[in-house]
Amino acid sequence: MEKEIILSLRGLSKAFGGLKVIEDITLEVKVGEKIGLIGPNGAGKTTLFNMIAGDLAPSGGTISYFGELINSSPNYKRTQEGIVRTFQKNNLMLGLTVKENLLLVLQRMSKEHTQWWKQAKKGNYSTLFETANKILQEWGLSEYSESKVQDLSYGVQRQIEIIMAVAGKPKLLLLDEPTAGMSQVETDQIIGLINKLPSEVTIIMIEHDIDVLFGNSDRVIVLHTGRLIADDHPEAVRENPEVKEIYMGREGAVHA
Numbered sequence: 001m002e003k004e005i006i007l008s009l010r011g012l013s014k015a016f017g018g019l020k021v022i023e024d025i026t027l028e029v030k031v032g033e034k035i036g037l038i039g040p041n042g043a044g045k046t047t048l049f050n051m052i053a054g055d056l057a058p059s060g061g062t063i064s065y066f067g068e069l070i071n072s073s074p075n076y077k078r079t080q081e082g083i084v085r086t087f088q089k090n091n092l093m094l095g096l097t098v099k100e101n102l103l104l105v106l107q108r109m110s111k112e113h114t115q116w117w118k119q120a121k122k123g124n125y126s127t128l129f130e131t132a133n134k135i136l137q138e139w140g141l142s143e144y145s146e147s148k149v150q151d152l153s154y155g156v157q158r159q160i161e162i163i164m165a166v167a168g169k170p171k172l173l174l175l176d177e178p179t180a181g182m183s184q185v186e187t188d189q190i191i192g193l194i195n196k197l198p199s200e201v202t203i204i205m206i207e208h209d210i211d212v213l214f215g216n217s218d219r220v221i222v223l224h225t226g227r228l229i230a231d232d233h234p235e236a237v238r239e240n241p242e243v244k245e246i247y248m249g250r251e252g253a254v255h256a
């Protein structure tokens with residue numbers, strides 16, 4: 001059976017003043033697809049994420065999610081509906097513990113989102129605490145539960161950020177350079193974690209490590225100066241002459 005379309009972009013554009021940074025992008029993403037998004041610096045990758053997540057309004061075109069037009073849906077509503085993103089840089093509360101960070105996400109998702117969780121009696125929030133413990137256990141990160149985020153290695157911080165995104169029960173997960181600045185061991189841990197996500201979670205991942213990206217994507221999309229120049233399975237993109245010429249370096253080898 002043909003898989004449902006989770007995300008559809010039609011003629012999507014973004015300009016800052018006279019500077020066009022995304023131009024006329026049309027694409028469809030099916031439920032469960034794992035998509036790698038590449039392009040040289042300034043190609044517009046993060047801007048595209050910003051528009052899908054609702055952090056930036058498009059200048060033109062449409063964004064549909066499960067067939068519903070979401071151009072004017074605010075960011076928090078998109079998150080509630082399952083569009084969850086991570087950022088290039090950590091978005092964690094460094095002075096709080098891992099569990100406290102996780103509780104903030106869980107609390108935002110719960111009905112009592114207008115109250116500050118720390119002011120509430122722990123008893124009232126026992127379900128949130130149980131869920132936080134369960135998530136940390138499930139992802140093998142319980143040992144860091146009571147550690148302040150600022151005391152953890154960068155690699156562990158990024159893992160925590162991803163499980164926080166996962167705690168938001170994403171249907172469409174937008175990962176912005178999840179392995180940037182990491183050692184090989186840390187990269188392997190992050191990729192291991194991403195590969196453990198349920199198969200129905202759709203992922204679009206911006207990644208500069210081409211080996212990581214090509215090895216872990218069903219499909220690769222290439223942006224160049226705001227335009228979509230390739231959208232195909234990894235091997236076809238690796239061999240695409242335009243991609244080789246524009247993006248991949250003089251020898252024609254595919255690297256970031």
Ligand SMILES: Nc1ncnc2c1ncn2[C@@H]1O[C@H](COP(=O)(O)OP(=O)(O)OP(=O)(O)O)[C@@H](O)[C@H]1O
Binds near residue numbers: 016040041043047
């Ligand atoms: N708020 C803004 N105002 C003006 N120009 C912007 C703004 N945000 C992004 N740009 C410009 O838009 C272009 C695309 O930027 P974007 O960050 O989306 O690229 P990118 O592909 O994610 O790059 P990188 O790989 O370096 O992160 C760049 O020329 C950038 O300077």
